[in-house]
Amino acid sequence: MASKTPIGFIGLGNMGNPMAKNLVKHGYPVIAYDVFPEACKEFQDTGAQIVDSPSDVADKADRIITMLPSSLNAIEAYTGANGILKKVKKGSLLIDSSTIDPAVSKELAKAVEKMGAVFMDAPVSGGVGAARSGNLTFMVGGVEQEFDAAKELLSCMGANVIYCGEVGTGQxxxxxxxxxxxxxxxxxxxxxxxxxxxxxxxxxxxxxxxxxxxxxxxxxxxxxxxxxxxxxxxxxxxxxxxxxxxxxxxxxxxxxxxxxxxxxxxxxxxxxxxxxxxxxxxxxxxxxxxxxxxxxxxxxx
Amino acid sequence: MASKTPIGFIGLGNMGNPMAKNLVKHGYPVIAYDVFPEACKEFQDTGAQIVDSPSDVADKADRIITMLPSSLNAIEAYTGANGILKKVKKGSLLIDSSTIDPAVSKELAKAVEKMGAVFMDAPVSGGVGAARSGNLTFMVGGVEQEFDAAKELLSCMGANVIYCGEVGTGQxxxxxxxxxxxxxxxxxxxxxxxxxxxxxxxxxxxxxxxxxxxxxxxxxxxxxxxxxxxxxxxxxxxxxxxxxxxxxxxxxxxxxxxxxxxxxxxxxxxxxxxxxxxxxxxxxxxxxxxxxxxxxxxxxx
Amino acid sequence: MASKTPIGFIGLGNMGNPMAKNLVKHGYPVIAYDVFPEACKEFQDTGAQIVDSPSDVADKADRIITMLPSSLNAIEAYTGANGILKKVKKGSLLIDSSTIDPAVSKELAKAVEKMGAVFMDAPVSGGVGAARSGNLTFMVGGVEQEFDAAKELLSCMGANVIYCGEVGTGQxxxxxxxxxxxxxxxxxxxxxxxxxxxxxxxxxxxxxxxxxxxxxxxxxxxxxxxxxxxxxxxxxxxxxxxxxxxxxxxxxxxxxxxxxxxxxxxxxxxxxxxxxxxxxxxxxxxxxxxxxxxxxxxxxx
Amino acid sequence: MASKTPIGFIGLGNMGNPMAKNLVKHGYPVIAYDVFPEACKEFQDTGAQIVDSPSDVADKADRIITMLPSSLNAIEAYTGANGILKKVKKGSLLIDSSTIDPAVSKELAKAVEKMGAVFMDAPVSGGVGAARSGNLTFMVGGVEQEFDAAKELLSCMGANVIYCGEVGTGQxxxxxxxxxxxxxxxxxxxxxxxxxxxxxxxxxxxxxxxxxxxxxxxxxxxxxxxxxxxxxxxxxxxxxxxxxxxxxxxxxxxxxxxxxxxxxxxxxxxxxxxxxxxxxxxxxxxxxxxxxxxxxxxxxx
Missing domain, CATH: 1.10.1040.10 (N-(1-d-carboxylethyl)-l-norvaline Dehydrogenase; domain 2)
Structure with missing residues (x-):
C-alpha cells in the first residue's frame, strides 16, 4: 500500500469529499485543494496533504481528479492563473468528474494535450449516498488506451465505470x-x-x-x-x-x-x-x- | 358449445374483424353489424349472422361488444335512430372496446342504465397482430360485480383483462x-x-x-x-x-x-x-x- | 318606445345582468330567466318580467338572447327538458352571446333551424365594465341576411358589432x-x-x-x-x-x-x-x- | 471632410460591407479587414485601405467597428493571436455591432478596459436593405459618457441609435x-x-x-x-x-x-x-x- 503514488484531488464539496475519502480508504496518498478553507480543514483529518492551489496539486501529483460545480470553476482550475496547467507534468492523467458542457471538456482536453498530458471527462451518476458507499457510476470520455488507467482509480469510488468514446462523450x-x-x-x-x-x-x-x-x-x-x-x-x-x-x-x-x-x-x-x-x-x-x-x-x- | 348464447358485435374494421373472429373460434354464435356492407360481407364467411342495424343486433343478443373508431360513431351506435338502445333488453351486458373520451363512456353508461342494462368500457392495447392472435390487453371500467361476466367474453380475444374501476376508468x-x-x-x-x-x-x-x-x-x-x-x-x-x-x-x-x-x-x-x-x-x-x-x-x- | 316587442334574456350573471339592463334602458320590455332565483330577483327591480324556464321565455318572446357560462349550460338552455326549443316560435331570432365551443354553436344552430327559427352566435369581448357602459364588442356568426336584425339588438349593448361569417365564426x-x-x-x-x-x-x-x-x-x-x-x-x-x-x-x-x-x-x-x-x-x-x-x-x- | 480621422472596420459580409460603405460615403477614411480575401477585394474599390489582420486595423485606427457572425468570431477578432487587443491604443473606441451573447460582450468589455480602451456593444435591427440605405436601428450598451462619440459614427449607418444602458444591454x-x-x-x-x-x-x-x-x-x-x-x-x-x-x-x-x-x-x-x-x-x-x-x-x- 505504501508504494502507491499520490493522487491529486481538487474540489472537496458534497460529492468530492466522500469520493476523495474513498481514495484514501483504498490506500492512496491524496494531495487535495478546495477554494473553501473549511472544506480543506474538514478533509485534512483523513491524513491527506492540503496545498494552496491547483498548480500546487499538479506539482506533487501526476494523476489528478477534479470535481467542481460548474464549467467556469473547471476552466479556472485548469487554465487559471494558479491552475493545474501551470505546473502539470508531461504524461499526467487528469480526470474531470464535474458535470459540465461537453464543449468545455473538449476545450480543456485540447489545452491539456498541448502540455503533453492526458485529459478524460468522467462525470458521475448517483448522488451523495453513492459517493459515500463507493457505488457511483462513471461515464468516461477520452482516448481509449488511457481508459484502463482511469478505471483503476475510478473503481475505488464507483461500482460502474463505462467507456463512452472520445473526450466529451462522458458528459x-x-x-x-x-x-x-x-x-x-x-x-x-x-x-x-x-x-x-x-x-x-x-x-x-x-x-x-x-x-x-x-x-x-x-x-x-x-x-x-x-x-x-x-x-x-x-x-x-x-x-x-x-x-x-x-x-x-x-x-x-x-x-x-x-x-x-x-x-x-x-x-x-x-x-x-x-x-x-x-x-x-x-x-x-x-x-x-x-x-x-x-x-x-x-x-x- | 352449441348451447352458447349469441354475442352481438358492432364494428368489423381492422380491429373488430379479427376480434369477432376469435369469438367465433371460441364457439360463440355471433350477430354482427357494420356500416360498411363490404366489411359485413367479408365477415359473413365465418358463419356469423349479419343484421341491418345496431338495434337489430340488440334485438337478437343480450351481450354485445362494440368496436368503433370515434366518440361520434359510438354515440350513434348506442343512441342513434337505429341504435342499440332502441331494442336493448333489460339485463343486457354492453361492452364498448372503442377508444373514446371517458366522459362519453360515462354518458353512454347513464343512457344504458336507464334502460335497465349494464355498460362497461373496455378499450384495448396491442394492435392488429394482437387482435388476430387473441393477445390483446383489455382495460375494463364498470360495476365490479359485472366484471366476471365481461372477462369471460374478453378472454376469448385478449391475454390480459384488467379491472380498472368505475365506468370510464378503462378509457x-x-x-x-x-x-x-x-x-x-x-x-x-x-x-x-x-x-x-x-x-x-x-x-x-x-x-x-x-x-x-x-x-x-x-x-x-x-x-x-x-x-x-x-x-x-x-x-x-x-x-x-x-x-x-x-x-x-x-x-x-x-x-x-x-x-x-x-x-x-x-x-x-x-x-x-x-x-x-x-x-x-x-x-x-x-x-x-x-x-x-x-x-x-x-x-x- | 311602448310599441317595442319584448326581448327574451336568459342568463343574468355578471355579464348578462348589465347587458339585459341596457336593453331595458333602450326601451325594450324584457322577459328574463336565470337558474339562480337571487339573480332573477335582483333583476326584477328593472321592471322586467321573470319567468320560470327558458321554454317560458320562448313562449313570450320571439327574439331571445342567451348569456351562459359554458357549453353544457347553453345546450341545456336550448335543448333541455324545459329548453327554448320546447316552445320556440317559427321565425324567432335566437342569439347566443355565451363563449362556447364553435362546434356546439353549430349543433345548436341545426337544432334551432329544424324548428324553423334562426340561431346566431355572438360572443363578446370587453369585460363587466364594457357590459355596463354598453361598450362591448360582439363577434357575430350566422346567416348574413339576419345580421341587421341582430345588430339592432346588439347595438344596445355594444359599441362594435362585427359580422364574421357563417354560424360558429363569431366563436x-x-x-x-x-x-x-x-x-x-x-x-x-x-x-x-x-x-x-x-x-x-x-x-x-x-x-x-x-x-x-x-x-x-x-x-x-x-x-x-x-x-x-x-x-x-x-x-x-x-x-x-x-x-x-x-x-x-x-x-x-x-x-x-x-x-x-x-x-x-x-x-x-x-x-x-x-x-x-x-x-x-x-x-x-x-x-x-x-x-x-x-x-x-x-x-x- | 479631409480632416476626418480614419475608422477601422472588421467584417465585410452581407451586413458589414454596406455599413462600411456608408462610412466611406460620409467622408471617413476606412481601414478594413475580413478573413475572406474576396470580401476585402470587393470592398477595396471604395478606396478603403485593406490590412492583414485585426491588430493591423488597431494599429492604424483608434475608432473601430466590428460586424461578425458569431460569438467565437468576435472573441477571435478581439483577443486572438492577431486580434485588436494586440495593438489597441489607449483611449480607443471599439464598437461591436455583431449579434452575440451579452455575456460575451461583457467579457470583451473587460478585456478592452484592461488595455485602457472603451468597448460598446451595438447590434442592429433591420436587414441588408436597411444597411444599404443607412436606415438600421442600433441598440447601444456601454458607458453613457461615450454614447455621443459612438452615436456620431453609428448615425452614418443608421436612422435610430438607442442608448440601452451598461455594456451588454444593447445585445x-x-x-x-x-x-x-x-x-x-x-x-x-x-x-x-x-x-x-x-x-x-x-x-x-x-x-x-x-x-x-x-x-x-x-x-x-x-x-x-x-x-x-x-x-x-x-x-x-x-x-x-x-x-x-x-x-x-x-x-x-x-x-x-x-x-x-x-x-x-x-x-x-x-x-x-x-x-x-x-x-x-x-x-x-x-x-x-x-x-x-x-x-x-x-x-x-
Missing amino acids: AAKICNNMLLAISMIGTAETMNLGIRLGLDPKLLAKILNMSSGRCWSSDTYNPVPGVMEGVPSANNYQGGFGTTLMAKDLGLAQDSATNTKTPTPLGSLSHQVYRLMCAKGYAQKDFSSVFQFLREEENL | AAKICNNMLLAISMIGTAETMNLGIRLGLDPKLLAKILNMSSGRCWSSDTYNPVPGVMEGVPSANNYQGGFGTTLMAKDLGLAQDSATNTKTPTPLGSLSHQVYRLMCAKGYAQKDFSSVFQFLREEENL | AAKICNNMLLAISMIGTAETMNLGIRLGLDPKLLAKILNMSSGRCWSSDTYNPVPGVMEGVPSANNYQGGFGTTLMAKDLGLAQDSATNTKTPTPLGSLSHQVYRLMCAKGYAQKDFSSVFQFLREEENL | AAKICNNMLLAISMIGTAETMNLGIRLGLDPKLLAKILNMSSGRCWSSDTYNPVPGVMEGVPSANNYQGGFGTTLMAKDLGLAQDSATNTKTPTPLGSLSHQVYRLMCAKGYAQKDFSSVFQFLREEENL
Whole structure:
C-alpha cells in the first residue's frame, strides 16, 4: 500500500469529499485543494496533504481528479492563473468528474494535450449516498488506451465505470440520460395526476403502466406519487434524492449542447423550463420527483 | 358449445374483424353489424349472422361488444335512430372496446342504465397482430360485480383483462398509458439524436440509458433508432406498429380529458402537437417511433 | 318606445345582468330567466318580467338572447327538458352571446333551424365594465341576411358589432383573438423578465419593443410589468381586468377546436398549460397579465 | 471632410460591407479587414485601405467597428493571436455591432478596459436593405459618457441609435425584441391557421385581430398569411425578409441568456425549437413568417 503514488484531488464539496475519502480508504496518498478553507480543514483529518492551489496539486501529483460545480470553476482550475496547467507534468492523467458542457471538456482536453498530458471527462451518476458507499457510476470520455488507467482509480469510488468514446462523450452520456430522465419523470407525474383525476387508483394505475408500454424507471422504480412505493423520496415528502435545482442545471447543459449542435429537443427544452419554474416556486431543494406535487395542486374555485 | 348464447358485435374494421373472429373460434354464435356492407360481407364467411342495424343486433343478443373508431360513431351506435338502445333488453351486458373520451363512456353508461342494462368500457392495447392472435390487453371500467361476466367474453380475444374501476376508468387507463408512451418515445428520440450529434455511438448510448434512470419501454424494447434493435419498426423503415395518426388521436383524447379536469399536462400537450405536426409532414401512416426520423433531419447549410 | 316587442334574456350573471339592463334602458320590455332565483330577483327591480324556464321565455318572446357560462349550460338552455326549443316560435331570432365551443354553436344552430327559427352566435369581448357602459364588442356568426336584425339588438349593448361569417365564426373569432392575446401576453412577460435580468430598465425596454417588431397590444397597451404603465392591472396589483381563470377557459376552447380541426398550435397549447398551472398556484382571480409575476419570482438559493 | 480621422472596420459580409460603405460615403477614411480575401477585394474599390489582420486595423485606427457572425468570431477578432487587443491604443473606441451573447460582450468589455480602451456593444435591427440605405436601428450598451462619440459614427449607418444602458444591454435589447417577435409571429401563424380552418376569411380575421387585443406587429404589419397584405414576404413566397436560420440563431442566444440568468421562458424556448425544426425541414432560407406555411400543411387522410 505504501508504494502507491499520490493522487491529486481538487474540489472537496458534497460529492468530492466522500469520493476523495474513498481514495484514501483504498490506500492512496491524496494531495487535495478546495477554494473553501473549511472544506480543506474538514478533509485534512483523513491524513491527506492540503496545498494552496491547483498548480500546487499538479506539482506533487501526476494523476489528478477534479470535481467542481460548474464549467467556469473547471476552466479556472485548469487554465487559471494558479491552475493545474501551470505546473502539470508531461504524461499526467487528469480526470474531470464535474458535470459540465461537453464543449468545455473538449476545450480543456485540447489545452491539456498541448502540455503533453492526458485529459478524460468522467462525470458521475448517483448522488451523495453513492459517493459515500463507493457505488457511483462513471461515464468516461477520452482516448481509449488511457481508459484502463482511469478505471483503476475510478473503481475505488464507483461500482460502474463505462467507456463512452472520445473526450466529451462522458458528459454527453450523462446529460442525455438526465434529459430523458427529466422528460419521463414529468411525463409520469402528468400521467399519474391525470389518471387520478379521471378516477383511477394510483397504485392500480402504476401497476397498469408498469406492465404496459408507458413503463419507465420513473414509474416502476422511483414513482413520484406518495403512497405508490416505499423507500423513495415521494414516500418521504420529497426529501433526499436528486434535487430539483441540480436537475435544472443538467437540463441547462443539455440545452446548451442542443443549441450548439442545432438539435431540436422540444420536450427536453420544455422540461428545462418546468424545472426552472419549480426552482422559483419553492421546490429547489426537494427531490425532482416533486414535480408531481407541483402539478397536482387543485385550482381554487 | 352449441348451447352458447349469441354475442352481438358492432364494428368489423381492422380491429373488430379479427376480434369477432376469435369469438367465433371460441364457439360463440355471433350477430354482427357494420356500416360498411363490404366489411359485413367479408365477415359473413365465418358463419356469423349479419343484421341491418345496431338495434337489430340488440334485438337478437343480450351481450354485445362494440368496436368503433370515434366518440361520434359510438354515440350513434348506442343512441342513434337505429341504435342499440332502441331494442336493448333489460339485463343486457354492453361492452364498448372503442377508444373514446371517458366522459362519453360515462354518458353512454347513464343512457344504458336507464334502460335497465349494464355498460362497461373496455378499450384495448396491442394492435392488429394482437387482435388476430387473441393477445390483446383489455382495460375494463364498470360495476365490479359485472366484471366476471365481461372477462369471460374478453378472454376469448385478449391475454390480459384488467379491472380498472368505475365506468370510464378503462378509457382513462388507456389514454394515460398512451400519453406517457408518447412522451417517453419523443423523449427517447430527442435524447438519442442529441447523443449521436455529441459523438456517442447509438447502440452504446441505448445500453447506457437502459442500465440507468433514463430507461423506458421506448428505449429498451422499441428503440426508435435504426440499427439499435431488431424486430422493431425502426428496423423496418417504420412500417407496421402503431401509426402516428392513431397516436395523435389518442393524445387528442388525453388533452380533452385534461382540459375537462383542469389537469396541467405540459409535456402531454406538447407531445400531441408534435404528433399533429408529423401527421401533416408525411408521417401519418408510419409507426409513431418515426419521430426520431422527424427530428434527426439535418439543417441545410 | 311602448310599441317595442319584448326581448327574451336568459342568463343574468355578471355579464348578462348589465347587458339585459341596457336593453331595458333602450326601451325594450324584457322577459328574463336565470337558474339562480337571487339573480332573477335582483333583476326584477328593472321592471322586467321573470319567468320560470327558458321554454317560458320562448313562449313570450320571439327574439331571445342567451348569456351562459359554458357549453353544457347553453345546450341545456336550448335543448333541455324545459329548453327554448320546447316552445320556440317559427321565425324567432335566437342569439347566443355565451363563449362556447364553435362546434356546439353549430349543433345548436341545426337544432334551432329544424324548428324553423334562426340561431346566431355572438360572443363578446370587453369585460363587466364594457357590459355596463354598453361598450362591448360582439363577434357575430350566422346567416348574413339576419345580421341587421341582430345588430339592432346588439347595438344596445355594444359599441362594435362585427359580422364574421357563417354560424360558429363569431366563436371562432373570439377564441382566435384570445389565443393570440394569451401567447403575446406570456411572450411579453417572458421578454420583459429576461430583459430586466439582463440589466435593462423596464420602461426603456418597453419603449424599445414598442418602436420595434416585438410590439404588441400586451406590450404597448396593457404592459404586465408594474411601473411601466398607469391605469392597467399591473399598476394595481393585478386586480380587475380579465381573470386568469377565464383566460384558461377560453384557451381550453381553443384547444378543443384545434384538436377537432387537427390544427397544430404549439404555442397556443403551451399557453393553455401555463394559465392552467397559474390557476393552481393562486393566480385564478388575478388579471391574466399576472403571468409576469408568476414567471419573475427568483429561485431561492 | 479631409480632416476626418480614419475608422477601422472588421467584417465585410452581407451586413458589414454596406455599413462600411456608408462610412466611406460620409467622408471617413476606412481601414478594413475580413478573413475572406474576396470580401476585402470587393470592398477595396471604395478606396478603403485593406490590412492583414485585426491588430493591423488597431494599429492604424483608434475608432473601430466590428460586424461578425458569431460569438467565437468576435472573441477571435478581439483577443486572438492577431486580434485588436494586440495593438489597441489607449483611449480607443471599439464598437461591436455583431449579434452575440451579452455575456460575451461583457467579457470583451473587460478585456478592452484592461488595455485602457472603451468597448460598446451595438447590434442592429433591420436587414441588408436597411444597411444599404443607412436606415438600421442600433441598440447601444456601454458607458453613457461615450454614447455621443459612438452615436456620431453609428448615425452614418443608421436612422435610430438607442442608448440601452451598461455594456451588454444593447445585445439584451436585441435578443429580447427578437424573442418576442418570434413568439408573436408563431402565435399569429397558429391563430390565423386555426381561424381559417374554423371557417373565417383570413383578411377579415386579420382585421378583427388588428382592432382587438390580439394585435401585434406580426399581425398588422407583417402578416404571415398569403393574400392578407401586400409588400411583405408572405406575398412573395416568403422570399427576402429575415431568414428562419437567422431567427433560430437569435433565439439560441436568447436561450443561452435565459439559462445563464435562470429565467423561465416557456414560449421563447418552444419558439426556438419550432424554428430549429423548420431549419431542418427546408425553411432555413425562407423568411421567418413562413412558419404559417410550416403549420398549415394538411394531414394526409
